[in-house]
Amino acid sequence: MTAEDRLEEDVWERKYHLALERMERDEREFQAVEELLRRLALRLAALVRNPDDDVDALLGRLTAALRYGPSAASIEPLLDALSEAVTRADERAGIESPAGQSEADVGDIAEGDTATVAALRADMARLQELLAVVSARLGDMARYLAGELEETAAGEGADRALDARVREEMRELGEKTLAAADLVSLQAEVTARLSLIDQHFREHREREDARLATYRERAARMHHRVEELESQATSLQDSLRREHELALTDGLTGLPNRLAYERRMADVESEVRAGTGVACVGAFDIDHFKAINDTYGHAAGDAVLRIVGQALARELEGRAFVARYGGEEFAVVFHDASPAEAEAQAQDLCAMVAKLAFHASSKPVTVTMSGGITRFNASDSVAVAFDRADRALYAAKRAGRNRCVLV
Numbered sequence: 273m274t275a276e277d278r279l280e281e282d283v284w285e286r287k288y289h290l291a292l293e294r295m296e297r298d299e300r301e302f303q304a305v306e307e308l309l310r311r312l313a314l315r316l317a318a319l320v321r322n323p324d325d326d327v328d329a330l331l332g333r334l335t336a337a338l339r340y341g342p343s344a345a346s347i348e349p350l351l352d353a354l355s356e357a358v359t360r361a362d363e364r365a366g367i368e369s370p371a372g373q374s375e376a377d378v379g380d381i382a383e384g385d386t387a388t389v390a391a392l393r394a395d396m397a398r399l400q401e402l403l404a405v406v407s408a409r410l411g412d413m414a415r416y417l418a419g420e421l422e423e424t425a426a427g428e429g430a431d432r433a434l435d436a437r438v439r440e441e442m443r444e445l446g447e448k449t450l451a452a453a454d455l456v457s458l459q460a461e462v463t464a465r466l467s468l469i470d471q472h473f474r475e476h477r478e479r480e481d482a483r484l485a486t487y488r489e490r491a492a493r494m495h496h497r498v499e500e501l502e503s504q505a506t507s508l509q510d511s512l513r514r515e516h517e518l519a520l521t522d523g524l525t526g527l528p529n530r531l532a533y534e535r536r537m538a539d540v541e542s543e544v545r546a547g548t549g550v551a552c553v554g555a556f557d558i559d560h561f562k563a564i565n566d567t568y569g570h571a572a573g574d575a576v577l578r579i580v581g582q583a584l585a586r587e588l589e590g591r592a593f594v595a596r597y598g599g600e601e602f603a604v605v606f607h608d609a610s611p612a613e614a615e616a617q618a619q620d621l622c623a624m625v626a627k628l629a630f631h632a633s634s635k636p637v638t639v640t641m642s643g644g645i646t647r648f649n650a651s652d653s654v655a656v657a658f659d660r661a662d663r664a665l666y667a668a669k670r671a672g673r674n675r676c677v678l679v
């Protein structure tokens with residue numbers, strides 16, 4: 273995953289948490305408004321049985337408060353005052369309202385007017401029914417919000433718009449409720465407002481579902497892209513490794529090349545200087561190689577180089593490092609070997625090459641090799657040590673070839 277993808281994921285996560293917090297806040301606000309709505313309906317029931325100027329004035333203030341957003345903090349004190357005003361109005365009208373009795377209970381109205389009591393009871397029943405609907409709808413909203421908390425990612429703009437619409441509907445609901453002339457029109461207003469709120473929620477839900485689907489599709493695409501990039505990175509690493517190996521390998525013999533030799537010698541140099549290792553360096557060269565080329569052709573010369581190089585690698589495997597230094601020359605690093613041990617191994621190598629069976633036009637051809645050996649000293653550089661080994665090699669040539677010289 274790239275830094276950019278991670279950043280984008282962080283942003284989505286932050287937005288998601290912000291959305292959760294806002295929804296929790298909204299849910300609490302809805303519950304508070306629901307409670308207020310119940311109390312408002314109870315006050316209205318009291319008003320039905322006993323109109324009063326004080327109560328009217330307070331209802332006016334309540335309407336104004338609702339117009340600026342039905343928050344629990346702004347409405348609650350007004351409802352308390354309204355409750356007291358209704359109680360006072362009841363007392364003035366000679367209607368008792370004993371402590372502990374429901375404010376909506378009209379059972380204590382003087383029994384003289386049976387028809388009025390019956391009408392009020394019917395109104396109260398419809399009001400209770402209306403409240404049940406209001407409660408159920410508000411409960412649905414709360415459940416919807418809880419569901420959103422679980423699965424919806426952030427959609428700040430859409431959420432804010434929904435927030436504003438629901439507030440507006442709630443405000444209108446409060447206003448119409450207070451202005452309603454009778455319970456029938458009140459019930460119609462409440463039902464209409466609630467279905468509008470329902471519709472807003474439904475539309476919001478559809479938009480959120482679409483947004484979530486887009487987000488999921490995008491996440492899947494990103495995941496796929498990350499997988500692609502990972503596999504590209506792996507194949508790139510493989511090809512870099514192959515390139516690296518090729519850069520250190522001689523194409524003709526398959527042996528490490530001069531660059532690989534120099535790298536190995538850099539390690540040897542550090543070990544020898546640190547006193548943690550000893551090593552000798554050998555320079556080897558096929559004798560009269562020009563004559564081989566001239567007599568049997570360049571391709572035959574290549575074949576000789578390849579066969580000698582592979583024979584050296586086989587012979588020294590696990591004991592020393594061998595590289596094609598250039599042309600018909602090989603370099604060998606004898607690790608943990610004293611000069612005498614390295615010289616003995618070098619003589620064995622020359623003897624081994626002399627025994628290799630070469631043929632040209634079915635006739636045996638003898639190929640020999642000469643070598644120069646030197647110890648790698650702590651004061652040596654890689655080039656100085658090789659020059660010394662090279663001089664020893666030419667001493668071996670001068671001494672008659674097919675031999676090794678130690679200096």
Ligand SMILES: Nc1nc2c(ncn2[C@@H]2O[C@H](COP(=O)(O)OP(=O)(O)OP(=O)(O)O)[C@@H](O)[C@H]2O)c(=O)[nH]1
Pocket residue numbers: 524557558559560561562563565569570571572573574577598599600669
């Ligand atoms: N076939 C082939 N020939 C090469 C290659 N690299 C260098 N040579 C030849 O190797 C020959 C080296 O010859 P010289 O350096 O004169 O020495 P020599 O003939 O080996 O004689 P001494 O080293 O004195 O024994 C040259 O003719 C080069 O062209 C190669 O990769 N393939």
